[in-house]
Amino acid sequence: MPSHLHYWGGSSRTWHQTIDALPQRYRTIAIDHRGWGESEPGNGNYGIADLAADAEGVIESMGIQQYVLIGHSMGGKVAQLMASRRPQGLVGLVLVAPASPCASPIPLDQRQFIAAAYASRESILAACDQVLTARALSPAIKEQVVEDSLRGSPDAKFAWPMKTILEDITKDVARIRVPTLVIAGEFDQIDPVDTLKAQLLSRIHCATMCTLPGVGHLSPLEAPTEIAREIEQFIGHL
Numbered sequence: 238m239p240s241h242l243h244y245w246g247g248s249s250r251t252w253h254q255t256i257d258a259l260p261q262r263y264r265t266i267a268i269d270h271r272g273w274g275e276s277e278p279g280n281g282n283y284g285i286a287d288l289a290a291d292a293e294g295v296i297e298s299m300g301i302q303q304y305v306l307i308g309h310s311m312g313g314k315v316a317q318l319m320a321s322r323r324p325q326g327l328v329g330l331v332l333v334a335p336a337s338p339c340a341s342p343i344p345l346d347q348r349q350f351i352a353a354a355y356a357s358r359e360s361i362l363a364a365c366d367q368v369l370t371a372r373a374l375s376p377a378i379k380e381q382v383v384e385d386s387l388r389g390s391p392d393a394k395f396a397w398p399m400k401t402i403l404e405d406i407t408k409d410v411a412r413i414r415v416p417t418l419v420i421a422g423e424f425d426q427i428d429p430v431d432t433l434k435a436q437l438l439s440r441i442h443c444a445t446m447c448t449l450p451g452v453g454h455l456s457p458l459e460a461p462t463e464i465a466r467e468i469e470q471f472i473g474h475l
Contacts, residue, residue, distance in 0.1 A: 238263065238264045238265065238266070238301055238303065238304040238305070239256075239259065239263055239265045239266075239304070239305050239307050239331075239468065239472075240265070240266050240267075240268070240292070240296060240301070240304050240305070240306050240307065241255075241256070241265065241266065241267040241268065241307045241308075241309075241312070242268055242270065242288075242292060242306075242307065242308040242309065242311075242312030242313070242315050242316055243267070243268075243269070243270065243273070243274075243309055243310075243311075243312050244309045244310030244311050244312055244334075244454075244455070245310060245311040245397040245398075246273075246354075246355055246361075246382070246385060246386040246389065246394075247273065247274075247309070247310075247382075247385050247386075248269050248273050248274030248275075248385045248388070249267035249268060249269045249274050249275075250267075250274065250381055250385060251267075251309065251385070251457050251458065252265075252267040252307075252309075252457055253267070254378075254457070254458070254461035254462075255457050255461040255462075255464050255465050255468070256465075257461075258461055258462045258464075258465035258466075259465045259468065259469060260469060263472075266295070266299070266301075268291070268292050268295050270288050270291065270292075270311070270312070270315075270393070271283065271287070271288065271291055271393065272389055272390035272392060272393025272394075272396075273385070273388070273389050273390075273393055274385065274388070276291075278390040278392055278393065279291075281392050283392065283393055283396030283397065283400070283401055284400070284401055284404065285314055285315055285318050285401060285404050285406060286318065288311075288315045288401075289315050289318045289319045289322075292315060292319060293319060293324065296324075296326075301326060302326050303326050303328055304326055304327060304328065305327075305328060305329040305330070305331060305468075305471075305472055305475070306319060306320060306327055306329070306330050306331070307330075307331040307332075307333065307468065308331075308332055308333065308335060309333040309334060309335070309456070309457055310333075310334055310335065310336055310427065310428065310454065311336055311397055311401070312335075313332040313333060313334065313335025313336055314335060314336040314337075314338065314404075314406065316330060316332060316335070317330075317332065317335065317338055317406060317409070317410050317413070317437075318406050318409055318410075320413045320415060320417070321406070321409035321410055321411075321412045321413050322409075322412075323412065323413075323414060323415075327415055328415060328416075328475055329415055329416050329417070329418075329471065329472065329475050330413065330415050330416070330417040330418070331417075331418045331420065331467075331468055331471060332417065332418070332419045332420070332437070333420045333456055333457060333464060334420070334421060334422055334425055334427070334428050334454050334455075334456050335419065335428060335433070335437065336402070336428060337428065337432060337433070337436040337437060338405070338406045338407045338409070338410040338436065338437060338440065339405055339407055339436050340402075340403045340404060340405040341402040341403055343398075343402070348398045348399055348402070349398075349399070351398040352394065352395055352398045352399055354386075355386040355387065355389060355394050357387075358383050358387065361382065361383050361386045361387065362379070362383065365379065365382055365455070368426050368427070368454070369426075369427070369453060369454045369455050370453040370454070370455050370458075370459055371422065371423070371424035371425075371451055371452055371453030371459065372451060372452060372453065372459040372460065374455070374458055374459065378458050381458075382455070382458070407436075407440060410437070410440045410441060411440050411441075413441050413443070413444075414443065415443065416443050416471075416474075416475060417441050417443055417444035417445070418444070418445055418446075418447070418467065418468075418471045419433055419437060419438060419444055419445070419446040419447075420446075420447055420448075420449065420456065420464060420467055421433050421446060421447070421448045421449070422448070422449050422452035422453050422454060422456045422459070422460075423448050423449060423450050423451055423452055424451065424452065424453050425452070425453055425454045425456075426453065426454060427454040428454065430446075430448055433446065434446065447467055449463055449464070
């Protein structure tokens with residue numbers, strides 16, 4: 238059973254196209270992180286451990302016995318921490334354009350600029366076109382990106398670039414022991430291929446990587462069918 242975690246600015250809807258492209262024999266779930274999508278802001282804490290606890294609670298409450306954990310960007314960093322705890326039932330890990338386990342080196346002024354990226358429709362579209370994507374999104378999917386980003390709670394929008402991105406979970410990641418697939422975008426400006434190789438792939442002894450040609454950071458929206466194919470192949474070898 239694939240369980241999906243979304244990026245900063247997204248929601249469970251980010252995964253709908255990928256889920257639709259997966260074989261129907263898979264039971265899939267997609268989770269809204271606190272402050273995003275249908276989820277409540279919670280207690281105002283947005284650390285990696287807080288987001289991981291939320292996702293772990295959903296999986297436990299649903300009585301899921303065996304699953305593959307899939308995380309994109311921020312959700313990828315959350316998935317790394319979850320997998321490092323070696324939870325019962327986890328059989329595989331897929332990290333899609335995942336955030337690095339290292340503390341971000343981005344200077345404060347740049348992080349303040351990023352924190353304002355989802356302040357308006359115009360700023361979201363600019364971030365989407367200039368930074369987040371390499372392939373053009375359909376008008377409907379681009380509108381989804383705008384809606385999801387605007388809908389996020391103020392605390393959730395602020396927390397990732399100003400606090401959570403600074404967390405270092407490199408020691409935790411070294412404890413991951415399940416088969417792991419890292420899916421990178423060739424033209425990802427947020428989490429580039431070389432960065433993922435140096436900061437993530439080198440720390441997970443059971444990890445392999447594939448690179449999607451011509452794809453940027455929002456790969457679940459840019460290349461959902463290709464990601465679904467990689468996930469299916471990965472699960473088939475577990």
